[in-house]
Amino acid sequence: MPEGIQTERMPVAVRAARFLMTLQVAFALVALAIMIGTVAADPDVPTLLLLLYNATITALLGRLVSRWPSRHGAVRWGAVALEVIAGGGYVATAAIDGGLGRLALFAPGAALPLAVVVALLTPPAARWFDRQPGPGHRSGRRNRSVSPGRGIP
Structure with missing residues (x-):
C-alpha cells in the first residue's frame, strides 16, 4: 500500500501571521473601495497619494500571502519589512x-x-521558512540543483 506524502504542519505563529495578513488585506480592500469613492467625489493630491500608498501595501501583502506556501526566506523577510512599513x-x-x-x-x-x-x-x-517544501509541492520554481553553465555534476 503506497504511503502518502508527509507534509510538515505550519507552526501556530506562522498560521497566525498568515491569518492576520489575510485579515489586513480584506480590511484594506474595503478601505480602498471607500477611498476610491472619496477620491472620485473630491480629488486632491494628498488623498491620491494615500490611495496609492494603501493600494501598493495591499497588493504587496496579497502577493506575500499568496507566496506563503513556498516557504522561501524572502517571503518571511518581505512580510516583516512590509509590516514595519x-x-x-x-x-x-x-x-x-x-x-x-x-x-x-x-x-x-x-x-x-x-x-x-x-x-x-x-x-x-524561522525554522519553517528556512526549510524547503516537501516532495510533491509545486512552488513554480524550476530545479536549481544544476548550476547554469556548469553542466550536470
Whole structure:
C-alpha cells in the first residue's frame, strides 16, 4: 500500500501571521473601495497619494500571502519589512492628523502589523521558512540543483 506524502504542519505563529495578513488585506480592500469613492467625489493630491500608498501595501501583502506556501526566506523577510512599513505608515498618518496617542497605538492599523512581525520573528517561524517544501509541492520554481553553465555534476 503506497504511503502518502508527509507534509510538515505550519507552526501556530506562522498560521497566525498568515491569518492576520489575510485579515489586513480584506480590511484594506474595503478601505480602498471607500477611498476610491472619496477620491472620485473630491480629488486632491494628498488623498491620491494615500490611495496609492494603501493600494501598493495591499497588493504587496496579497502577493506575500499568496507566496506563503513556498516557504522561501524572502517571503518571511518581505512580510516583516512590509509590516514595519505598514505599521509605521499608520503611526505617521495618525501623527500628521494629530490623533497620535496611546489609543492610536492599539488600533488595528498599528497592532496587527506588530503582531505579524512578532510572530514571524519567532524561532518556529524561522525554522519553517528556512526549510524547503516537501516532495510533491509545486512552488513554480524550476530545479536549481544544476548550476547554469556548469553542466550536470
